[in-house]
Every structure is written in C-alpha cells, then in structure tokens.
Amino acid sequence: MLKTIWNSLVIVIGAILIAAGFNLFLVPHHLLSGGVSGLAMLTGYFTPLSISVMYLVYNIPILIAGLFLLGRRFILLSILSVATVTWFIALIPVREIPLATDSFLSAVVGGVLVGAGSGISFRAGGSSGGFDIVGSIITRYRDFPVGSVLVSMNAIVILAMGYIEGDWNLALASMVSIYLSGKVVDLLHVSHIKITLFIITDKTEELLSRLLKLPRGVTLIKTQGAFSHKEKDMLMTVTTRYELTELKSIIKSTDPAAFVNIVETVGVMGSFRKK
Numbered sequence: 001m002l003k004t005i006w007n008s009l010v011i012v013i014g015a016i017l018i019a020a021g022f023n024l025f026l027v028p029h030h031l032l033s034g035g036v037s038g039l040a041m042l043t044g045y046f047t048p049l050s051i052s053v054m055y056l057v058y059n060i061p062i063l064i065a066g067l068f069l070l071g072r073r074f075i076l077l078s079i080l081s082v083a084t085v086t087w088f089i090a091l092i093p094v095r096e097i098p099l100a101t102d103s104f105l106s107a108v109v110g111g112v113l114v115g116a117g118s119g120i121s122f123r124a125g126g127s128s129g130g131f132d133i134v135g136s137i138i139t140r141y142r143d144f145p146v147g148s149v150l151v152s153m154n155a156i157v158i159l160a161m162g163y164i165e166g167d168w169n170l171a172l173a174s175m176v177s178i179y180l181s182g183k184v185v186d187l188l189h190v191s192h193i194k195i196t197l198f199i200i201t202d203k204t205e206e207l208l209s210r211l212l213k214l215p216r217g218v219t220l221i222k223t224q225g226a227f228s229h230k231e232k233d234m235l236m237t238v239t240t241r242y243e244l245t246e247l248k249s250i251i252k253s254t255d256p257a258a259f260v261n262i263v264e265t266v267g268v269m270g271s272f273r274k275k
Contacts, residue, residue, distance in 0.1 A: 010082045010124040014117040018128055019088030019253035021113030025106040026177065027051065028098035030170055032161050033114050034154030034178035036062065036130025042161060052089035056082065066133040078127025078133060085117075086127060101174050115184025123188055154178045155164040193241040194265035199251060199256040204233040210250050211237065238265060 021039075022033060030045055032038040036058045044051035059082045067075045100106045118128045127133055131154065158178070162171035201207050202222065211218050221234040239247055244262070251258055 007077060007124040007126070008080060011077055011121055011126050012084050014119075014121040014128065015081055015084035015088055015125070017113045017117030017120075018085050019092050021110040021112075021117065022051070022089055023092040023094045025110030025113065025126055026174075027094050028096070029103040029106050029173070030167075031103065031107050031110065031177055032157060032171075032174040033110065033181065034131070034157050034174070036152065036172075037114075038161070038178075039155040042157070042164065042223070046164065050090070052086045055089060056086045057104050061128060061134050066137065069137050074126060075133075077121075077124065078129055079123050081126050082129035103170065104176065107173040107177035108180060111180035114177070115181035116188065118181065119188025121186045122185065194238055195241055195244050196236065196238050196263050196265045197247060198257055198261040198263075199237075200232050200260075201235065201237040201251075201255045202232065203255040203258070206236070207235060207251065207254045207258070210254060211235065211247070214239075214243070216243075 018037075022037065025031075026033055027041065027044075030041075034043050037055055040051050041053035043049055043054045063075055063079055063082065066078065068094055098106055098110060121128050158171050158175050161174060162168045181186050201206065204220070208218060208220070216237050219236040221236060222231065223234045224231050237247075248260075250262060
C-alpha cells in the first residue's frame with residue numbers, strides 16, 4: 001500500500017516536471033517535445049484546440065492498446081501520469097515572456113525537465129503516455145534503450161514541424177530538446193542495461209536461498225583458487241542495473257566476505273526475463 005502511494009506521488013512529481021518543461025520553456029517558443037505531446041503541441045499551435053485536451057485525446061487509444069500488451073499496473077500508473085500531466089498543462093500558465101529568451105537554452109532546459117519527468121515515471125513503474133508506451137512495448141520484446149527508441153520515433157514529428165512551420169531553426173532546437181529528453185530518460189530508466197555478477201562465496205546455500213527469490217536465474221560453478229588450491233563455489237547471475245543495488249545489499253548482508261566481480265553485459269541471448 002505504501003509503495004503504491006509512493007509510486008503515485010512520484011508519478012505526480014514527474015507530471016509537474018513535464019508540464020513545467022512544456023509551458024515554461026517549450027510552448028512559449030513554439031518548440032516541440034516530440035511524440036504524442038509534440039503532436040498535441042503542433043495541433044495547439046495551428047488550431048484553436050487546447051494542447052492539454054489534445055494531449056489527453058491522442059493518448060487514449062495508446063493507453064487502451066497498452067492495457068492489453070503491457071499489463072494493468074503499468075497502464076494504471078500511466079493513466080495517472082497522463083491525467084496529471086493534462087491537468088498541470090492546463091493549470092500552469094504559458095508565459096508570454098519566456099523564462100529564457102533564447103530558444104536553444106529553452107530547448108535544453110525544457111528537454112531535461114521533460115526527460116526527468118518521464119524517467120522518474122518509468123522508475124515508478126509507469127510512463128508519461130504516448131510514445132513512451134509505444135517504446136515500452138518495443139523494448140518489452142526487443143532489448144533496446146527506451147530513450148533511444150523514443151528519439152527514433154520522434155524524428156517524423158520534427159520533420160512535420162519543419163515543413164508546416166517553415167522554420168527549421170525551431171525544428172532543430174526541438175530536435176535538441178527531444179535528444180536530451182531521451183538521454184535523461186535513459187539515465188534514470190536503466191532496466192535495459194544488463195549486469196553480470198560473479199560471486200565467490202563460502203555461504204552458497206544461504207546466498208542461493210535469497211537470490212532465487214528474485215526473478216533471475218543463478219548458475220552454480222565449482223572453482224578452485226590458483227594459489228590456495230581451495231575449492232569454492234561461484235554464483236553467476238545476470239540482472240539489470242536497476243536491480244543491482246538490491247543484489248549488492250543481499251550479498252553484503254549474507255556474506256560480507258564474498259568476492260564479487262560486477263561487469264556490464266554487452267548482450268544477452270536466450271531466456272532473460274525483461275518484466
């Protein structure tokens with residue numbers, strides 16, 4: 001219950017960051033954030049329709065699709081994020097005089113805020129909707145970084161802006177914003193980064209009993225010290241950087257004397273649980 005409340009609070013904080021990035025930095029300069037929010041912005045720039053309303057409307061079919069492909073908990077948190085982002089976009093006034101008069105600086109700050117908001121939403125188990133959900137669907141079945149997927153999908157939005165608005169300077173500044181947003185998402189949402197742990201321990205059974213409760217496989221390898229010729233057990237497991245802190249805590253509390261080699265994994269073939 002407490003975890004659900006905490007995750008919901010994090011989602012709301014992320015929504016505030018996203019809406020602030022939109023209305024304080026991007027919208028005053030007619031910049032885009034990319035994805036569904038970018039489509040909502042384009043619609044708002046060239047029609048009388050509200051950006052907040054269009055953000056909600058564009059997200060509805062994607063949320064419905066995600067409900068069938070990504071699971072109920074993820075989508076419920078994403079619905080909370082979309083609803084609160086919509087509300088904060090309507091609540092936070094768009095400044096007639098931008099906080100930063102330079103469009104490039106606004107693109108940088110706005111992109112970082114939007115990326116931070118989206119990233120912590122992912123860490124809380126949800127998303128900010130739109131292409132984030134599409135990116136999550138892709139990374140669920142293909143092992144790609146979420147931020148990189150979002151940057152790729154947003155290219156068409158940038159091209160549309162440059163063509164419709166006729167100002168390629170704004171389009172290029174928007175590209176900077178989207179790129180930074182994607183990079184910040186990847187810094188915060190690190191579940192796609194795989195880590196391999198090699199653990200040499202004298203407390204094999206105690207450690208296995210705790211490690212096997214996690215959704216990761218463990219391989220037991222018999223080893224021998226080259227100098228002492230003493231036989232020991234080595235446990236090997238592949239996890240994600242997001243779960244690494246928990247594993248290190250388990251190892252330290254079970255066997256503080258264990259020797260652990262932690263390496264970043266380039267790729268994984270075969271069965272590896274992504275959920």
